[in-house]
Amino acid sequence: MDFNFTEEQxxxxxxxxxxxxEQYDWDTRxxxxxxxxxxxxxxxxxxxxxxxxxxxxxxxxxxxxxxxVDAMIVMEEFGKGLVVEPxxxxxxxxxGFLKHAGTDAQKEEHIxxxxxxxxxxxxxxxxxxxxYDLADLQTTAKKDGDGYVLNGHKAVVVGxxxxxxxxxxxxxxxxxxxxxxxxxxxxxxxxxxVVRRDYPTVDGRRASEVYFENVSVPADALIGEEGGALxxxxxxxxxxxxxxxxEACGAMKVAHAMTVDYSRQRKxxxxxxxxxxxxxxxxxxxxxxxxxxxSMTYLATLKLDAPEKERKRxxxxxxxRIGQAARFVGQEAIQIHGGMGMTxxxxxxxxxxxxxxxxxxxxxxxxxxxxxxxxA
Amino acid sequence: MNLEFTAEELAFRxxxxxxxxxxxxxxxxxxxxxxDMSPEDMVAWHKILGExxxxxxxxxxxxxxxxxxxxxxxxxxxxxxxxNAFMPLPFGVSMVGPVIYTFGSEEQKERHLPGIRxxxxxxxxxxxxPGAGSDLASLKTTAVRDGDHYVxxxxxxxxxxxxxxxxxxxxxxxxxxxxxxxxGISFILIDMKTPGVEVRPIKxxxxxxxxxxxxxxxxxxxxxxxxxxxxKGWTYAKFLLAHERSGIAGVARSKRxxxxxxxIAGKELLDGEPLxxxxxxxxxxxxxxxxxxxxxxxxxxxxxxxxxxxxxxxESSILKIKGTEIQQRxxxxxxxxxxxxxxxxxGQIDDAGSNQYPIGPEYAQHSAATYFNMxxxxxxxxxxxxxxxxxxxxxxxx
Numbered sequence: 001m002d003f004n005f006t007e008e009q010x011x012x013x014x015x016x017x018x019x020x021x022e023q024y025d026w027d028t029r030x031x032x033x034x035x036x037x038x039x040x041x042x043x044x045x046x047x048x049x050x051x052x053x054x055x056x057x058x059x060x061x062x063x064x065x066x067x068x069v070d071a072m073i074v075m076e077e078f079g080k081g082l083v084v085e086p087x088x089x090x091x092x093x094x095x096g097f098l099k100h101a102g103t104d105a106q107k108e109e110h111i112x113x114x115x116x117x118x119x120x121x122x123x124x125x126x127x128x129x130x131x132y133d134l135a136d137l138q139t140t141a142k143k144d145g146d147g148y149v150l151n152g153h154k155a156v157v158v159g160x161x162x163x164x165x166x167x168x169x170x171x172x173x174x175x176x177x178x179x180x181x182x183x184x185x186x187x188x189x190x191x192x193x194v195v196r197r198d199y200p201t202v203d204g205r206r207a208s209e210v211y212f213e214n215v216s217v218p219a220d221a222l223i224g225e226e227g228g229a230l231x232x233x234x235x236x237x238x239x240x241x242x243x244x245x246x247e248a249c250g251a252m253k254v255a256h257a258m259t260v261d262y263s264r265q266r267k268x269x270x271x272x273x274x275x276x277x278x279x280x281x282x283x284x285x286x287x288x289x290x291x292x293x294x295s296m297t298y299l300a301t302l303k304l305d306a307p308e309k310e311r312k313r314x315x316x317x318x319x320x321r322i323g324q325a326a327r328f329v330g331q332e333a334i335q336i337h338g339g340m341g342m343t344x345x346x347x348x349x350x351x352x353x354x355x356x357x358x359x360x361x362x363x364x365x366x367x368x369x370x371x372x373x374x375x376a
Numbered sequence: 377m378n379l380e381f382t383a384e385e386l387a388f389r390x391x392x393x394x395x396x397x398x399x400x401x402x403x404x405x406x407x408x409x410x411x412d413m414s415p416e417d418m419v420a421w422h423k424i425l426g427e428x429x430x431x432x433x434x435x436x437x438x439x440x441x442x443x444x445x446x447x448x449x450x451x452x453x454x455x456x457x458x459x460n461a462f463m464p465l466p467f468g469v470s471m472v473g474p475v476i477y478t479f480g481s482e483e484q485k486e487r488h489l490p491g492i493r494x495x496x497x498x499x500x501x502x503x504x505x506p507g508a509g510s511d512l513a514s515l516k517t518t519a520v521r522d523g524d525h526y527v528x529x530x531x532x533x534x535x536x537x538x539x540x541x542x543x544x545x546x547x548x549x550x551x552x553x554x555x556x557x558x559x560g561i562s563f564i565l566i567d568m569k570t571p572g573v574e575v576r577p578i579k580x581x582x583x584x585x586x587x588x589x590x591x592x593x594x595x596x597x598x599x600x601x602x603x604x605x606x607x608k609g610w611t612y613a614k615f616l617l618a619h620e621r622s623g624i625a626g627v628a629r630s631k632r633x634x635x636x637x638x639x640i641a642g643k644e645l646l647d648g649e650p651l652x653x654x655x656x657x658x659x660x661x662x663x664x665x666x667x668x669x670x671x672x673x674x675x676x677x678x679x680x681x682x683x684x685x686x687x688x689x690x691e692s693s694i695l696k697i698k699g700t701e702i703q704q705r706x707x708x709x710x711x712x713x714x715x716x717x718x719x720x721x722x723g724q725i726d727d728a729g730s731n732q733y734p735i736g737p738e739y740a741q742h743s744a745a746t747y748f749n750m751x752x753x754x755x756x757x758x759x760x761x762x763x764x765x766x767x768x769x770x771x772x773x774x
Binding site: 133268339344 | 504508509510511514533534579644646647651656657712715716717720725734744751752754759761
C-alpha cells in the first residue's frame with residue numbers, strides 16, 4: 001500500500017499548479033474561452049515544453065515513462081483551473097489507442113506529434129442515437145482497395161475544432177450495437193469529406209458535429225484489429241473515465257474552497273453566513289463527497305491495468321460516485337453563494353457548469369450503475 | 377370532501393378552454409418553456425386577458441377580480457398550462473397590485489390598478505440589495521424627506537426584468553434611527569423614468585440577462601408615491617412575500633413540464649428502446665410525478681384556506697420549498713434525458729447550416745441553460761433556507 005507520489009510526480013504537480021495559477025487566472029481564462037479560437041495554442045506549446053504531453057508514454061514510445069497516475073495528476077490540476085486545452089482527447093484517448101494497439105510505424109508517426117505538441121486529436125465516438133453505448137455505431141467504414149471509406153455522423157466531438165486529427169470508431173461489419181465489427185481509425189481533420197459544424201459548449205470548451213461523407217483513408221489509418229476493436233475502445237474509455245474523475249476532483253476541491261471562503265466573507269443578520277450550522281454541515285458534506293471522490297479516482301486509476309472485468313467495474317464505480325458527488329458539490333456551491341452564484345461574474349458558476357457536463361461524458365451515473373450491476 | 381368537478385365547474389372549464397384556443401397568440405408557441413422571450417411576447421397574453429377581464433382573477437371583485445372559487449382558479453391555471461401559456465408577470469398582478477388595493481390610497485388605486493390589469497404598465501420589484509439578500513431588513517437604500525418629495529439613494533440588485541419596467545416598488549429606509557431595522561422601512565413607488573434611476577443588466581450563468589442592478593442617485597419621488605404609512609413598509613413587504621410564495625409553487629407549469637419530459641424520454645433511446653421504458657429513468661420520472669401530486673393537493677388546501685378567509689400563512693413556505701425543488705429536479709432530468717446533447721451552447725450557435733447539419737434534436741436545445749437557470753428558484757423569493765427558518769419559527773414555535 002502506498003498512496004504517495006514520487007518526487008518527479010510532485011514536481012510535475014507543482015509546475016502545473018504554478019502554470020494554472022499564473023496563466024489561468026479567471027479573467028484570462030474567460031478571455032481565451034470567449035476568443036474566436038476558444039483555446040490557447042501557446043499554453044499547449046508550454047505543456048509540450050514542460051513534458052506534460054509526453055508524460056504518460058513509455059520512453060521507447062518517445063515519452064517520459066509515466067502512466068495513468070501521471071495523467072491523473074495532470075487532469076486534477078486542470079480541473080482546479082478549468083483548463084480547456086484538449087489533454088483528455090489528445091493524450092489520454094488518442095494516446096491510449098496508440099499505446100495499446102498502435103504499430104511501431106503508427107506510434108512513431110503520431111506519438112511524436114503528441115509529445116512535441118504539433119498534433120492535436122479529438123475522439124469521435126458518440127453518435128446522435130447511441131447515447132453512451134460505445135458499440136451503438138451507425139458510422140460505417142467500407143473496405144475500398146487497400147483502404148476504407150467512412151460515412152456517418154458523430155455527436156458532440158469535444159476539441160474537434162482544434163484538432164489536426166480525429167480518432168473515429170466505425171463499423172466495418174455487423175449491426176449497430178453488435179459487439180463485433182467495431183474498428184478504430186485515425187483521420188486527418190482536413191481530409192476530403194470531413195464536414196464539421198463547430199460550436200461552443202456550455203462549460204467553456206469547443207466541440208463539433210462531425211460528418212463523414214465518403215472519406216477515404218489508407219490501410220494504415222486502422223488502429224488495432226479490424227472488427228475486433230471494441231475491447232480496446234472500452235479500455236480507452238475507462239482510462240478517459242478515470243481522467244475525468246480526476247478532473248472532477250480538482251474542480252470540486254476548488255468549488256468547495258471557494259464556497260467556504262465565501263461563507264466567511266458574506267455577512268447576513270450581522271454574522272458571516274458560515275456561522276450558520278445548516279450551511280456548515282452542508283459544506284462538511286461537500287468536503288466528504290470530495291474526499292470520497294478522490295479515493296474512488298485513485299482506485300479506478302490504479303485498476304486500469306487490472307483484468308478487464310475488474311477494470312470496468314471499478315471505472316464504473318468511480319464514475320457513479322464522482323457523478324453523484326459532482327452534482328451535490330456543484331449545486332450546493334451555487335446555493336451557498338446565493339444570487340452571486342447565479343452570476344456570470346463569479347468563477348463558481350463555471351465550476352458548477354463543468355461539474356454538470358462532465359457527469360454525462362463517457363456515460364452518466366445511470367449508465368455506469370447499470371454496467372456495475374451487469375458485471376457483479 | 378371530494379376532488380370531482382361539478383357540472384358548473386366542467387362548464388367553466390370548457391368556457392376557459394375555448395377562450396384560450398381562440399385567443400392565445402399562436403406565435404408564442406411553447407412560451408412557458410422558452411428562454412428567449414421578447415418583452416412584447418411577455419405581455420401579449422396579459423393584454424388579451426386584460427381586455428377579457430381575466431388578468432387578475434384573485435383580486436377582490438371591486439378591483440377587477442373575477443370572484444372565481446379556488447377550484448375555478450385551479451382550472452384556469454391548468455388550462456393555461458395545457459398550452460404552456462406565458463402567464464402575466466407577477467410583479468404587478470400578484471405583488472404590488474394586492475399591496476396597493478390593500479394598503480394604498482384611493483388615488484393610488486385609481487392611478488395604478490388599471491395599468492396592472494391591462495398589462496400596459498410593467499412593474500419591477502426593488503427589494504434585494506448587494507448587502508441585503510436573505511437579511512432583507514438590513515437594506516440601506518435611503519429615502520430622505522425634502523418638502524413634498526423623497527430623495528432616494530442606494531443600490532438594488534436582482535431587479536428582475538427592470539430593463540423593461542415602467543414602474544418599480546422599492547423598499548427604502550426612512551428612519552435610520554428606528555429601534556429595530558424592520559421598523560424604519562417604507563414602501564415607495566418609483567417611476568423608472570425618473571432622473572437618477574439607472575438599470576444595469578447582470579449576465580447570469582445561463583448566458584441570459586433577466587436581472588439587473590438598479591442604481592438610485594438623488595432620485596426625487598413625490599411623497600404621494602408612499603404606500604400606506606411611512607416606516608410601515610416591512611408589514612406590506614411581508615404581506616407581499618406571502619402572496620409571492622403561494623404563487624411560486626408553479627404546479628401547473630411543472631405538470632406540463634413532466635409531460636414534456638415524458639415526450640423527450642419517449643424519443644431518446646437507450647439500448648434501442650425508449651429511455652422512458654428504462655426502469656431507472658422511469659422511476660425518477662414517477663418519483664417526480666408523485667411529489668408533484670402531493671404538492672398540488674397541498675396547494676389546493678392552502679387555496680381553500682385562503683378562500684375561508686385565512687390569508688396565505690407560513691405554510692406557503694412549504695409550497696415554495698417543494699415547488700422549487702420539483703422545478704429544479706424536472707430541468708435536471710430533462711438535461712439527463714438528452715444525454716450528450718446537453719453540452720452545446722445553443723444560444724451562441726449561428727443558424728447557418730442548421731438544416732443540412734443540425735446539432736442534436738430540437739428538444740435538447742437550452743436544456744442545460746434551463747437547468748442552470750432554475751438553480752435560482754431555491755435562492756430567490758426568500759431562499760429555501762429562509763423558508764425553513766420561517767416554518768421553524770412560525771409553525772414549530774422553536
